[in-house]
Amino acid sequence: MSSSKTSRRGIERGLYKSLAPAFAWQEKDQGYQEKGRCAQDVHGERKESERRRGGRTPIEIRAASAREGRGKGETKGVIPGGFLRKVLIALKKKENVEKIAGELLSDIAGVLFLEDIEDGVEDVEVLVLFQWRGVIGEGLIGRLRSLKFIQALTAGVNHLPFEEIPENVLVASNSGANAGYIAEHAFALMLAAAKRLFLHDRLLRKGEFRQDIFSKPLRGSVLGILGLGSIGRRILELGRSFGMKVYAVRKSGKPEAGAEFVGTPDDLPYVLREADYLVIALPLTRHTEGLIGERELSLMKRDAVLVNVSRGKIIDQEALYRHLLSNREFTACLDVWWNYPRAEESFRQDFPFEKLPNVIMTPHIAxxxxxxxxxxxxxxxENVRTFLLWDSPANIVDRKDYVP
Incomplete structure (x- = not known):
């Protein structure tokens, strides 16, 4: 290994160590543990953070410190002898994928793609995947004898077969990657329901100019949030900007800035009764599947608005359909579903939600x-890089939430 590369990697590791206290945070909530550096949103928070630092990135700050003689050391990303650790990205090689992987990993890891798996994967330590079914089989996972870390590209990991994953392998969700966009969509649905946008649109198209149908206000109303992970916190922020009072439920019950009330799952009935609008922002686990059923829906206000941008199976499908059928003032806004059509199949659930006027539907596009x-x-x-450099990735899930 050249001395310049050794110096660069040493500088970078020292940089991360020096900046760790500024970025470190820890939160155990919704069945996963987030620790280490908080990976920042590429299009938002990171740019704002860089602006506050005078436009300098952490690497540039650390490089300046290095010139003053601080922060020497080697990176954990390199095995003694100069051989890079291996990362398998279970995607096909595409220019955009290769470019991002090169930017973030090429100096500390050897990167393989699906086309490369015949070249030998026995020493792969990290697996990055979008989906398991049809991509990762028992044959491949059995060959990954050095596997230490699985990084999902999705925020939810309920699609992973934890019973097939060795217990010593860490699994991380991608919580936070698109939290801002999903929170925006939740509010788009909420506003569409509150202001009766689809109803007025249909009436006007029929020539009916109705001004006797009132909308619901957001300001001063109670916004209930189930789950205060990255999406839930973004929804909380938006709710506060609309002047809403926020009542939330999280596993720990830990208070959250801006929320009038935060309770544990035992406080779910209280939040359901108080909420004018309820947003589900929970991961689907064996504890949350079917969480909202007939009893829970009966506790909600007759004209409440229920928004689900999480996973369909958190709500009992039949219970919701029957509740909507018998309570026409109640509105459900659904971006996630119980059944997903395969290619060339039609969208269809076990119950005909599409025939109900008090349902607003989008096809999982948040x-x-x-x-x-x-x-x-x-x-x-970025989280994989954190694992390779520090052995402390964020968003580690608790496999007990997915298998008994």
Missing amino acids: PLVPGYFENMLRHAL
Whole structure:
């Protein structure tokens, strides 16, 4: 290894160590633990943070410190002898994917793609994946004998077969990657329901100019949030900007700035009764599946608005359909579903929600904005980099939430 590369990697590791206290935070909530550096949103928080630092990135700050003789050391990303540790990205090689992987990992890891798996994967330590089914089989996972860390590209990891993953392998979600976009979509649905936008649009198209149908205000109303992870906190921020009072439920019950009330799951009935608007922002686990059923819906106000941007199976499908059928003032806004059509199949659930006037539906598009995939990949690979450099990645999930 050249002395210049050794110096560069030593400088970078020292930089991360020197900046760690500024970025470190720890939160155990919703069945996962987040620790280490908080990976910042590529299009928002990171730019703002850099602006406050005078436009300098952490690397530039650390490089300046190095010139003053601080922060020497080697990076953990390199195995003694100069061989890079290996990362398998379970995606096909594409220019945008290779570019981001090169930017974030090329100096500390050797990167393989699906096309490369025949070249030998026995020494791969990190697996990055978008989906398991149809991509990762028992044959491949059995060959990854050196595997230490799995990084999902998705915020939810309920699609992973934890029973097939060795217990010594850490698994991380990609929580936070598109939290801002999903929170925006939740509010788009909420506002559409509150202001009766689709109803007025339909009436006007029929020539009916109705001004006798009142809308619901957001200001002064109670916004209930189930889950205060990255999405839930963004929803809280938006709710406060609309002048809403926020009541939330999180696993720990830990208070959150800006919320009037934060309780544990035992306080769910109280939040359901008080909420004018309820947003579900929980991961789907064996503890949250079917969380909202007939009893829980019966506790909510007759004209409440329920928004789900998390996972469909957190709500009992039949219970919700029957509640909507018998309570026409109640509105459900759904971006996530119980059944997903395969290619060329029609959208269809077990119950005909599409025939109900008090349902607003979107096809799981909350995070889909230009550049969303690149943002998601970059966020995930930043966490992989953190693992390789520090052995302290964020968003580690508790496998007990997914298997007994």
